[in-house]
Amino acid sequence: MFRALEYLGPVGLGATSPQLFRAETAGGERKVCVVKLSANRLGYKVLVNELLAARFGQWLTLCFPAGGIIEIPAEVMKKSRRLTAAGVKPGLHFGCEYLSRAGYVNKYNLHRATNKEQMAGVMLFDHLFHNPDRTINRKNLLIRRERDGYKLYAIDNSHLFRRGKWTIGMLRELTDTITINHRRSYGVLLKYYLHSAQFLQYAKKVTEIPRELFSQFVQDIPREWLPEQEERQALLEYITARSDKAYWVAEKLSELIPDINRRSNIH
Template identity: 25%
Template sequence: MIQVTQYVKPLDGWSRPHLMLCDDGNFYVIKLLSNPQGVKVLVNEFICSQLAKQLNLPIPEGKILFISKRVINSHPTLKSVLQEGPHFGSRFIPSGIHQPTCLDLARCTNIEQAADMIVFDYWLDNNDRHVWRPAEQNLIVTGGSEPKIWMIDQANVFNGPAWSIESLIKKMNIFNAYWGTLYQRFVPFIDGPNPFRNSVSKFQSLTKGELFNVVFNIPAEWNVSEQELTILVNYMEHRRKVMYYMIQSVHVHFPIWHVHYLKHGGIG
């Protein structure tokens, strides 16, 4: 397990993340076991980072990171926040644009993955990325000659980090058609007769066994029960199978797709 070697500074965010340097030489944005939103923030982030590896999603690489007593003792003022054990960290992306303009998005070499982002959020019921915030978004754009769009902050998948067995069962068949200014900005880049066909096919290629492998690698120290993990898999598997149905509700926001949809009766 990668070890934290140096505390750097606190960062903004509801989960009060921190920037730290680790023994692999990389900086990570770390969400702590003691974060105010609860340990399931770490669970949600870990699951999304592992799915990203399999689906080639633009999510920063995520790792389980260990904070030792040595690091804690070297920062006495943080002893009430830091605790020894495994936490979750996302690779820090320096110089990211948190309020990208339409021009910034147009320059991104992976802008076509906006379709993947929308399908991903609908699949896992991520209830806040569609919102365009005055301060920042749940995405960043890197600069340079080949700018890229990155999805950050996956804490609100499963309709938020307060999920339970009961809430997952209840939400399994509820497909909220979140739509907002951020998604609307993606429309010109991905609209077409069937803009989500490839994304849906990619997600539907996952197997239930692969989903089990993801969730059952969650550290025991995060205290997620086997029953909760099983329900998570069943939730993802069920919603994965009905993605075509889930995504059809947003066709009205896509001029080309809308015409095609009315003419041909769907996206399948």
């Protein structure tokens, strides 16, 4: 949970018009956060998607920037003419840590990353929860030089379940399907770097998440973001059913690895 302290301005990119805020964590640490506001043009479900991704990312140790609910107090909102004019209301929004000095991933810098194995988890997550946007939008994979080398980060989970504005019917249609995405960076990772064992390792992590925790994930969604109980129940059923398919998805991804020695762990 973050608490906004100061509005810094627009990020300048993205369909959801993300904004920058200086914020404080529950532990008192100050950070700059990228915030998706409840007033974004895709609606509240974008925030639902982001919050669910943040929860899964924490449990699976994915390379997502730290994120969660951010409270924007009325006194912070009132100081910004831009936000006031846009009709943004104080309350609960979604925020994640801003990654300064990061660049976009491409075929020329991907090899530098020291945490490429984490992308097996990101790819598994994207295929479990139908997020095609990671490679359609080339700006959703970042690389940043840090003390221990270059590190990859996967950002923007607003398009889970194929799009921000999902419905109960869409969730049910997606429960038993898979659409393999091996474009751009994903194709390079499969061709040169990732191993079947890495996909299976993350599949194991998914199956080891206590299933009662999924209920907590859904309960933690602010009521104003998802007021309909029927939608909450459908979402719970969907993430539970999809998580039970983790090994199936891992094997489908592993079959795309051209090097037989790196996909020899398929059962």
